[in-house]
Amino acid sequence: AGMDLPRGDYRLDDRLKEVHFGDWQGFTLAEISMVHPELLEARHRPLLHGERRIEVQGRVDIEDLSFAYPDGVPVISGLSFGLAPGCCTVLTGPNGSGKSTLVSLLTGLHLPTAGSISIDGVPLAELVITHYRRRLGVVFQDPLNIDGTVEENLTYGLTAVEPSEIAAACAQARLDEVIARLPNGLHERLGDLGRTLSGGESQRLAIARALVTR
Secondary structure: OOOOOOOOOOOOOOHHHHHHHHHHOOOOHHHHHHHHHEEEEOOOOOOOOOOEEEOOOOOEEEEEEEOEEEEEEEEEEEEEEEEEOOOOOOOOOOOOOOOHHHHHHHHOOOOOOOOEEEEEEHHHEOHHHHHHOOOOOOOOOOOOOOEEEEEEEHHHOOOOOOOOHHHHHHHHHHHHHHHHHHOHHHHOOHHHHHOOOOHHHHHHHHHHHHHHHO
């Protein structure tokens, strides 16, 4: 499922000018926040001001979690479960059951109405949110790609990525099979919003990008 953004006004600070803005047209604020989390400020609520930095291992504990939108409609009520590092967890449910909202809560784009979220035993509210988000990889159901090369799509927002890291991520996501078929390999331009690739190939690219970012 995609990620819902909190209702409210947003601004992207002046540091975004360092990025070629045309490359970001069509990207959601959630996607931008995963790459440059310090750029996004939601002004309708207090930001998370945690000061702790941890080396995230991946243990997530959700206890008696509830969330309601400003209109008072409850989306999640009394939810409790744990996520263990190295395990794959699947959340299923009908539209509107709170799956995307839960992802927004886990990434700090929403604040719980009640209950808590802990990362490796540390409350999410105590963490430096930008540092924490750098440790997350988010893959959307319908990923968007920039009009650039495969390599540029894999590394946008990152200052230095070793070729070995790119190769390993592509192999894990089975993107290497796609790259091998492209005339220019990693240097193949994907066109407007990455339309050179099929939907499945775009998802492989998004998975590889998340692995590189990690």
